[in-house]
Amino acid sequence: MGIESELVDFLESSIKDGANKARDIEIVKFYYGLNESPWPTLEETASKFSVGTRERIRQLLNSKFRDNVSKSSIPSLNDFVDAVKSRDYWLISELEEKVCTSELIDSESHLKGIFNLIEDVGLDCEFDFYTPELKRATRNSILTSKNIFLIRKSSVKGIEKMLKKAQGVPGRCGIANLKYLNEELGEYYSLISLLIESSPTSWVRVIDDDYWYIFENRDNTIINYCEKVFGVIEYCDSARLAATFRNALDGRTYxxxxxxxxxxxxxxxxxxxxxxxxxxxxxxxxxxxxxEIEKDLISFLDSGKTASFPELRDYLSEKGYGSAHIQKTTNSSPLVHVDKTNGRMHYIYSLIGHRVSSDDDRSVIDAYEFYLRRLRALLGAGTDETREQTARKEQYILKEWLFKDKTHENCAICGQEFNVKTLVTAHKKPRSDCNDAERLDPYIVMPVCLMGCDYLYENIYIYIDGTGIERGVSFPNASAESRFIEHLVGREVDKKWLLGNQSYFRSPNKALQRTSR
Known part of the structure; x- marks a missing residue:
């Protein structure tokens, strides 16, 4: 038997027969997570069953359950606790899979409620729920965070120290490899990697045994380089920028x-x-x-000019700079691309990218960049209270990006024109699967009509492959829907809705990979 069955059996035998017995059993089940709510509260339970106030629910829980239950009343809880204690930490989804497979709970149950049950029965589980920042999870963070962790309380301080160490490494070297800390992290390597990956400000790339990561804040060498470089250039080739930044990093010791x-x-x-x-x-x-020396260097290299080191040295020497200062500024600067093809004696120096022209009208920014900047400005929000507000602001800006000053727009899927009230701001892939860069990119959304396209796309009955609509997962016993899908398959999507990264569009295979992780 599982926890729910044993709880119901206990309640059936301990609650006296009466008109409200069935309701009282459902109240207890609801409060302890055997329902659709991820974090049941007294207020939510009172509202759900229209039973007075939170105090009335507390009284009911006490009289109908807490005052009568013992540690042995629900034997499966002990098995649940043993499963939890078998490790020092869990990703919530991993624990859910384990206890569901063991038939201790079903897929509709929620762990927070079960832990409330464990506490009220008097069992000691020694674990608590934490966010990726290792803050105790709140009801709101469980609803909004991509990942929540269950960690043994006695281990948290040590894990905090390890995470802090890992967070500090990218600052100096720009992008760190977690492998550098492999020995120090030991058995917690996997947890620290998950905590980093779950951070709202992290960028992670895993290649074989290498776990490259960076936290996208200003306390980082590469981001500091960008802040300096793009103050004087308009744009830069990605490969050239990478080569220049790596050369600048090589001039530092770490x-x-x-x-x-x-x-x-x-x-x-x-x-x-x-x-x-x-x-x-x-x-x-x-x-x-x-x-000052950087200003003089840029002045010399302006207008696409290239120079040898002797030319730069002579020019900067005339400006009064010493040789050590000149050497560092020319050979290890994020502003200067150094072509080393012909050997050390023949280095060629040039500006890293395209210079901002004095004739450019910097007040005129195209619509995409305007909305991108507005979205990226939301990155500062971080508390549980602000995340939900930020999500609303984000959705408002994305909706404005698609529909501002419009009464009608075409559906990206079927191509028909609709009143904007009949269109939704649809994410090309689920928002929950997006990292910050994707979530705050205007190109992540497209207008989709509520006349069927939104439902079909969201459930992957159709998907966008390259430039057109393709048939997705099978839709059994749906002849009318199948005819509608057939009408859409093969249709070319307007190019403006294809802008952005092609990885934004999910296919049935991608979706299956996502749900199987």
């Missing part, structure tokens, strides 16, 4: 190795701070000012 150019480039093209334009990468963060 006990951990710096990331290879390939990883720097991969990060650059997918960073929340970058926009991929037809001309190259464009930075949408805050920029910083140059020091």
């Amino acid at each position: 006990k951990y190795p710096y990331p290879p150019e390939k990883i720097i480039e991969e990060y650059s093209v997918s960073s929340v701070y970058m926009v991929n334009t037809g001309s190259g990468l464009k930075f949408v963060g805050q920029t910083t000012k140059l020091n």
Whole structure:
């Protein structure tokens, strides 16, 4: 028998027969997570069953259950606790899978309610729920966080120290490899990697045994480079930027190795701070000012000019700078691309990217960048209370991006024109599967009509492959729907809805991979 069956049997035998017995059993079940609510509260339970106030629910729980139950009343709870204690930590989804497979709970039950039950029965589980920041989870964080962890309380302080160490490594080397800390993290390597990956500000790329990561905040060398570089250039080729940044990093000393150019480039093209334009990468963060020698260096290399080291040295020497200062500024600067093809004596120096022209009207920003900047400005929100507000603001901005000043628009799926009230701001892939860079990209959404296309796309009965609509998962016993799908299959999607990363569009195979993880 599972926990729910044993709980119901106990309640059936302990609650006296009466008009409200069935209701009281359902109240107890609801409060302890055997329902659709991930974190049942007294208020929610009172509202659900229209039973007075939270105090009335507390009284009912006490009289109908807590005052009568013992540690042995629900034997499966002991098996549940043993399963939890078999490890020091769990990703909630992993524990749910384990206890469901063991038939201790069913898929409709929620762990927080079960833990409330364990506590009220008097069992000691020694675990608590935590966010990726290792803060105790609240009801709101369980509803909004991508991952929640169950961790043995006595282990939390040690894990906090390890996470703090891992968080500090990328600052100096730009993009860190968690493998650097393999010995220090020991058995907690997997947990720390999950905590990093679950952070709302992290960027992670796993290649074989290498776990590259960065936290996208200003306390990072590569982001600091971008703040300086894009104060003087408009855009830059991603490979050239990666090569220049790696060269600049090589001029610094640090006990951990710096990331290879390939990883720097991969990060650059997918960073929340970058926009991929037809001309190259464009930075949408805050920029910083140059020091005096950097200003003189940029002045010399302006207008696409190239120079040898002797030319730069002579020019900067005339400006009064010393040789050590010149050497560092020319050979290890994120502003200067150094072509080393012909050997050390023949290095060629040039500006990293396309210079901002004094004739450019910087007040005129295209619509995409305008909305991108508005969305990226939401990155600062981090508390449980603000996450929900941020999500609403995000959705409002995305909706405005699609429909501002419009009364009608075409559905991206069927192509028919509808009143905007009949269209939704549909994510190309589920918002819950998006990282920050994707979630805050205007191209992540498209207009989809409520006349059937939204339902079919959301449930992957149709999907977008390349440029057109394709048939997705099978839709049994649905002849009318199948005819409608047949009408859509093969239709070319308007190019403006295909802009952005092609990985935004999910296929049945991708969806199956996502749900099987």
